[in-house]
Amino acid sequence: MLLEIDAQSQTPIYQQICHQLIIGIAKNKLKPGEMLPSVRQMADEIGVNMMTVSKAYTLLKSDGYILTDRRNGTKVAEKKSLDxxxxxxxxxxxxxxxxxxxxxxxxxxxxxxxxxxxxxxxxx
Known part of the structure; x- marks a missing residue:
């Protein structure tokens, strides 16, 4: 999964990551249960600091878009009912x-x- 990061944008990189993953989920480019790259892998792929990816994943997890498990990695959560x-x-x-x-x-x-x-x- 390769994201397009605009280093010149006023939108922080962690938000760009969140936005692109949410749009990917909404467009079914990322399916429920699909594995996402580890924080380290994602950071290497898009050329950003691991802490930036970690912050994005933390926000996505807290909003229920992804699930993380130390043994099984990070994957896309099931689509949610209206909260x-x-x-x-x-x-x-x-x-x-x-x-x-x-x-x-x-x-x-x-x-x-x-x-x-x-x-x-x-x-x-």
């Missing part, structure tokens, strides 16, 4: 994004079109 804490965080984040869209005069129709197009990527 009220996630739903609240999602709505808070969405409200902020929609506020920014409103400030930039992005129309509701355009937003809905974009959401539909993006969501289709995850249904395949």
């Amino acid at each position: 009220p804490l996630f739903q609240q965080r999602f709505l808070n984040d969405l409200e902020l994004l929609l506020a920014e869209a409103s400030i930039h005069q992005l129309s509701e129709n355009k937003i809905q079109e974009e959401v539909k197009q993006i969501y289709k990527k995850f249904e395949q």
Whole structure:
């Protein structure tokens, strides 16, 4: 599994790793039960510090996207049912994004079109 890391991005590398793995899971490029590289392997593959990968894996584990076991390694977790804490965080984040869209005069129709197009990527 090779991720594309942008060292010039304002997004921290550990967040880039998290985002790309979550998108990979949503698009079924990473299947439940699939083994992920160890922290060391991932760090070597993408050329970053092991602590950066470790931080990403820790966050992904705490959010339930991956499972880790010292003997069996790290693997993709089963897809989750809707969690009220996630739903609240999602709505808070969405409200902020929609506020920014409103400030930039992005129309509701355009937003809905974009959401539909993006969501289709995850249904395949």
